[in-house]
Amino acid sequence: MKRVYAKEDVCIGCRLCEIACVVEHSESKNAIRTYKTEVPRPVARNVVEERGPLTFSVNCRHCDEPLCVAVCIAGAMVKDEESGVVRHNEEKCVGCWSCVMICPYGVIKMKPAAKKVSKCDLCNGRTMPACVQACPNRAIVYEER
Amino acid sequence: MLYYDQNKNYRDFEVLRDENKCIQCQVCVRQCSYEVHTYDEKHDEVTADQTKCVGCHRCEAFCPTDALKIRKNQSEFRDNALWTPQYLKNIYKQADTGGVLLTGMGNSYPYPVYWDKMLLDASQVTNPSIDPLREPMELRTYLGAKPDAVEVHGGNGHPRLDTSFAPQIPIEYPILFSAMSYGSINLNIHVGLARAAEEMGTLYNTGEGGLHPTLYQYGKNTIVQCASGRFGVHTDYLNAGVAVEIKIGQGAKPGIGGHLPGEKIGPEISLTRMIPEGTDALSPAPHHDIYSIEDLRQLIYALKEATDYKKLVFVKIAAVHNSAAIASGMVRAGADVISLDGFRGGTGAAPTMIRDNVGVPIELALASVDERLRQEGIRNRASLVVAGGIRCSADVVKAIALGADAVYIATAALIAVGCTVCQRCYTGKCPWGIATNDPYLAKRINPEIAHEKLANLIRGWGHEIQEMLGGMGLNALESLRGNREKLRGVGLNETELNILGIKHAGA
Amino acid sequence: MEHVIIGNGAAAIGAVEGIREIDKASPVTIVSAEPYRAYGRPLIANLLSGKIVEADIYYRADDFYEARGVKLLLGEKAARIDVEKKRVVLESGKAVSFGRLLIATGGIPFIPPIKGGEGSSIYTFTTLDDAKNLEALPGKVERVVVIGGGLIGLKAAESLHDRGIKVTVVELADRILSSAFDREAGDIVEKRLKEIGIEIVLENSVKEIVRAKGRIKAVILNNGEQYECGAVVIAIGVIPNKAIVEGTGIMTNRGILADGNMQTSVPGIYAAGDVAEAPDLLLGQKRVAPIWPNAYLQGRYAGLNMAGAKKPYRGGVAMNSIEFYGIPTVSMGISNPPDEGYVVRAVYEPKKNLYRKIVLKGHRLVGAVLVGQIQRAGVLTGLMTGRTNVESFEEELLNGEFGFASMPPDVRKKILAENR
Secondary structure (H helix, E strand, O other), X not given: OEEEXXXXXOOOOOOHHHHHHXXXXXXXXXXXXXXXXXXXXXXXXXXXXXXXXXXXXXXXXXXXXXXXHHHOOOXXXXXXXXXXXXXXXXXXXXXXXXXXXXXXXXXXXXXXXXXXXXXXXXXXXXXXXXXXXHOXXXXXXXXXX | OOOOOXXXXXXXXXXXXXXXOOOOOOHHHHHOOOOOEEEEOOOOEEEEOHHHOOXXXXXXXXXXXXXXXXXXXXXXXXXXXXXXHHHHHXXXXXXXXXXXXXXXXXXXXXXXXXXXXXXXXXXXXXXXXOOOOOOOOEOOEEEOOOOXXXXXXXXXXXXXXXXXXXXXXXXXXXXXXXXXXXXXXXXXXXXXXXXXXXXXXXXXXOHHHOOOHHHHHHHHHEEEEEOOOOOOOOHHHHOXXXXXXXXXXXXXXXXXXXXXXXXXXXXXHHHHHOXXXXXXEEEOOOOOOOOXXXXXXXXXXXXXXXXXXXXXXXXXXXXXXXXXXXXXXXHHOOOOXXXXXXXXXXXXXXXXXXXXXXXXXXXXXXXXXXXXXXXXXXXXXXXXXXXOXXXXXXXXXXXXXXXXXXXXXXXXXXXXXXXXXXXXXXXOOOOOOOOOOOHHHHOOOOHHHXXXXXXXXXXXHHHHHHHHHHHOOXXXXXXXXXXXXXXXXXXXXXXXXXXXXXXXXXX | OOEEEEXXXXXXXXXXXXXXXXXXXXXXXXXXXXXXXXXXXXXXXXXXXXXXXHHHXXXXXXXXXXXXXXXXXXXXXXXXXXXXXXXXXXOOOOXXXXXXXXXXXXXXXXXXXXXXXXXXXXXXXXXXXXXXXXXXOEOOEOEEEEXXXXXXXXXXXXXXXXXXXEEEEEOOOOOOOOOOOOHHHHHHHHHHHHHHOOEEEOOOOEEEEEEEOOEEEEEEEOOXXXXXXXEEEEOOOEEEOOHHHOOOOOOEOOOEEOOOOOEOOOOOEEEXXXXXXXXXOOOOOEEOOOOHHHHXXXXXXXXXXXXXXXXXXXXXXXXXEEEEOOEEEEEEEOOOOOOOOOEXXXXXXXXXXXXXXXXXXXXXXXXXXXXXXXXOHHHHHHHHHOOOEXXXXXXXXXXXXXXXXXXXXXXXXXXXXXXX
């Protein structure tokens, strides 16, 4: 399946990917409204790592054998058989953080106040995930590997 | 602003932030390498230190909510035709530092731009125009010395060429990427330039920074440069490309050398330039072995020997008052190609006074060099490539009509990959990731994107050149070369028209 | 080939999903003593505390079994396995024939003999029915004593506390969470629970449950102290529920022994989940690891192999993620090294409720305990299960911001290039 991969050699650390993710998962889908009025604001579902000049995004890989699905005690994580997308049902999530403990990429985000996690949904069938489209330097790509 | 020398507050730009749109995402904070923007966590507020803004527009370009605008500082000094704000600010700065004013890119003073005072011809009724979408249109150019005459024998439908040709470099577009050293710009751009040159069938030039090992694969699209510092020059390097360019001078700073500060000499640049890490890379003003045309001839032939007479030798000079005579000497010294760099040519760093006050407009230098070589009957013995402020395809066409074989572009190439000509290349903090080797900033150029954009630029200009040629009823660039009949001047005086060798519009 | 699964917990669901990945057609039957669809067993604490309702506890969609053609025999307890005739005999007298059988009967609470332990108001806390039984206590009982300061005991204590009951936890060891976590983690959690108002008594145990007219009045501890209470929850631990294999010839130790394919000593019969004693990735030997992730994964691999996929299970790693009143806590792998052959590094900031410990052996990460700051804990888990040599970045592992950027480029790029 097509997955989101990052290229650290050309990631410029602007974090527009995170903003695009937040806006895409907001109520309004409008950046200004999302940031100024939505409470709680969605969290970005990728992780941008920074260390000196090194920056890169880490994104959910929608694993073939997703450990987050295996460990979820609430049945909130499901791998969609057709699309391969690992989906998370926030309604069912109880915030046990088991998936946070197991995800080898560390890309399941905690929302401690809500006692829920948030994870990439590949923008629910969007032709190109928001983070990929927003990257100004092609440092995040969506492709088959 | 508090704690600054008062005159720093006479800043050039204003950062206008629309608080109704700013979402405190801090993209501007991360993008500005001059630390103009800062985030105040306590108040969840992004603020700007206007005095640091160089007007590069990086923040504006990256702001996801269109909250930023960069304007010229609206604060006005009293009108004075002589003491304009620019001179005032320069004096304040020097009174503070006692130093030489530095700048980057090319001469930015309002000297005449002769490209804008020449108009091209087009066919009407007679000699009908040609549609390049329907009919072949030849842009290929061969660089290199042409024989004085071509001798053939045989005939009867089977002619044979008796004349042996000097090596020629075919280029598919009359546009080369001119010299920018690895060091002044980074490897990512070099990769982009090399790949674009390869894709488009043209050439790029290493500048005097040597050739990074990863770039040898683009040899057939490479001109390697040999300049006064001789950085990175060795046998493999000289033989790596299709030509060697001896750089005598540069349009942005004729008569002076170059200086890449030691802090920019990191491990890769050190390796490529063959100098120790952290040492200043000083290019002397002259070549210490060239004090005459005869000396130049020695170097030209030394390089031809070193490359087994397979590579062309270019000689590059800045356009100066007596370029025509010098060019004649260069041709006689054995140069295969004359590179002529006008006063608008860019640089990574130059003293402002030199950049803005020395040299000759390329249009005039080109016309006089071409004319002189023709008068002397040696125009065929070298190709002529001109550089310095070529902004668009029409400039290229006008240059060819004035007599150039091809043009060099560098500023335009950098603009293609994001440069906004803020003229702060010498700081090493280029926010567009171009004139910098800071690993955090250099990543901003993705070689893949740079390659595409540079190739697109050449492609686009190529289409336009074909359109203009077709409009003039020509189907080959060769038919335009030196064809000054296709140009007319507007608003030029008799002297200018004479030097350019063109008639006034209407004539 | 008829597949039969005894049990209906995480391992059973994993098995159904594993079987159906390979084999869409063969009949699958689940025999379950509990009368419910599969539910998230650890969620009984959330249910008891009132954070979720019963409808939220079910693990898979309503049509899960139907959609996968699974025949569900709920409330049917399997009595014995007839290995010869390949059938499971139920207590109801019915029998179910199998081609392949999975024993996923889980664990049962261990209940030690205690004076006064017979009779009403003694509870365990491992099933939905347990939670429902305990739900009746608020309003009727003011104080409860929980015996056992492990994960289940503390979750029971927390849930009851949330429902307004005063809770005292009695733990035999000198610290709570002694098996899954270490002293420092236990101390932070203990402090937090005490702040909330849960009483914790260490190095003690209940000698006697005092009753009057059959009703519980108090417990007496070994040291003679008496704690008034109206009910007792016993949460000392769970043991494999392996009674069903008695006399079948299926080999057992603490649990039912299973190989890498989750098969028992009898071909065609598999075991998975809390009842199984299966290979551990880090220990290099078999052990009972009664945790949800292991149960699901063992079940899944059992299912895959029952359907003929021939996919061995790499083995599980012990791991627990649990939060107590805003303090998230994670332990993984070997959190209490058994001998001197390990290198332990830790950062302990009890005032900030922060703790991060890593356990290394031969430059491989084999265990970790994180308290307070657990985001991206999975990156550590990945290093542990991937057997990555961490020598060049050992120091970094202690950094709460640890991530791929902390690793050398070759290590980072290798991990990020893999698809799992």
